[in-house]
Amino acid sequence: METKYLKINPADNVAVAISALKAGETIQVDGHDITLNEDVPAGHKFALKDFAQGEDIVKYGYPIGHAREAKKQGDWMNEHNIQTNLAGLLEYSYNPVNADLHIADRHLTFQGYRRANGDVGVRNEIWIVPTVGCVNGIVGQLAESLRHETGCQGVDAIMAYPHNYGCSQLGDDHENTKKILRDLVLHPNAGAVLVVGLGCENNQPDIFREFLGEYDTNRIRFMVTQKVLGDEYEEGMKILRELYAIASQDRREEIPLSELRIGLKCGGSDGFSGITANPLLGMFSDFLVAQGGTSVLTEVPEMFGAETILMNRCRTPELFDQTVKLINDFKEYFLSHGEPVGENPSPGNKAGGISTLEDKALGCTQKCGKSYVEGVLPYGERLKVKGLNLLSAPGNDLVAATALASAGCHMVLFTTGRGTPFGTYVPTMKISTNSTLAKNKPTWIDFNAGVIVENEPMEQTCERFIDYVIRVASGEFVNNEKKGYKEIAIFKTGVTL
Secondary structure, X not given: OOOOEEOOOOOOOEEEEOOOEOOOOEEEEOOEEEEOOOOEOOOOEEEOOOEOOOOEEEEOOEXXXXXXXXXXXXXXXXXXXXXXXXXXXXXXXXXXXXXXXXXXXXXXXXXEEEOOOOOEEOOOEEEEEEOOHHHHHHHHHHHHHHHHHHOOOOOOEEEEOOOOOOOOEOHHHHHHHHHHHHHHHHOOOEEXXXXXXXXXXXXXXXHHXXXXXXXXXXXXXXXXXXXXXXXXXXXXXXXXXXXXXXXXXXXXXXXXXXXXXXXXXXXXXXXXXXXXXXXXXXXXXXXXXXXXXXXXXXXHHHHXXXXXXXXXXXXXXXXXXXXXXXXXXXXXXXXXXXXXXXXXXXXXXXXXOOOOHXXXXXXXXXXXXXXXXXXXXXXXXXXXXXXXXXXXXXXXXHHHXXXXXXXXXOEEEEEEOOOOOOOOOOOEEEEEOOHHHHHHOOOOXXXXXXXXXXXXXXXXXXXXXXXXXXXXXXXXXXXXXXXXXXXXXXXXXXXXX
């Protein structure tokens, strides 16, 4: 018999429709017959009881808001009748939980690139990085010419990464630009990098060169176009040919899975996100951490409403304090701009069955599993410890995915119920929450987690997923790479001169 609904947690007082349900249909839940008072779309919630005005709505075992008005058993529960409980800053207390999961080390490996400094990449690409947006046209032309000239033989890709910044910026914006560009230039997925400057920008090339710290001068080169005597295109191509000759000789070798660093991201979420794809990533994240690897969760505004779950999994009180700061700093950012902290979810999220930010957050945070939090990173900083890390960045897909890559993640695992074609500068794997999306958008979606709600055991799906991630780390392209959809976006908060 087909299952028509899912009650996620025994404490829940709403259930989720697996497929579209019709008004007048009778559903048996926990041995009780519930007659639906109205149509309920797939992924959306319906009431398992009568609600008084102001009474909490519980999903995933936690409140996701309260009833705006009295509602009846069998009513469709959505953003129009559920109000967030979120408001302003909170005081938090550390109540640590045991997060020892006892997952066996299986000594798995992937085929990656060992760099001279000991770091590891999963791609061997040539990147052209502008210090300022004024030279975007030049870097684009150089990348296109080198691709045409070489056919990318011996490298995985040749990419330019234009952006709008590097000048007319102050304070945190200027520092954010410098940090993200530094992280891009030093990322081990690049076998060689040409940094192209103008010469008069705020992000001065000589100062940026010092900001990089120690780097491989054979594989990272600079060109300042105002200082080139003659045609900067010809000079750039000369340097790129030299870099290509070096990078194209690199070869993959066996690398322990403990060296893999994975970013966790969701976007275009729906009512199945917290049931299929996000828990799948959580299971994978726990597995990777148990192998000695690293996973990174970001999208801080989408932790609001589920943040205490993460705080209580912090390994130490110091990490708890850092996580409290991570959350409250972002709340203060919202409030300083006159925006409520619960200004979420998006129209697409609501259409997919997510009613409040708590609803979204409780599904979103499942991506990081149940492991201890071992590190907390400010925006633009690079990973220092293995295991599960939290990273400060907004929920915006490209900004957050860029931040994950810049922290040092080799790839981004991106769950979605609505679909998106984008990618950042590392492989950006799309995992669908439902099979319909995977069927309709095969050139966007790389892996379908929708089979979980169709009765494939989560453990079985995860085994297939582990194998797929290892294949991608070893060189198999995901859809955004096949299409050449690769971009960067830098977090901007302040004044532009």
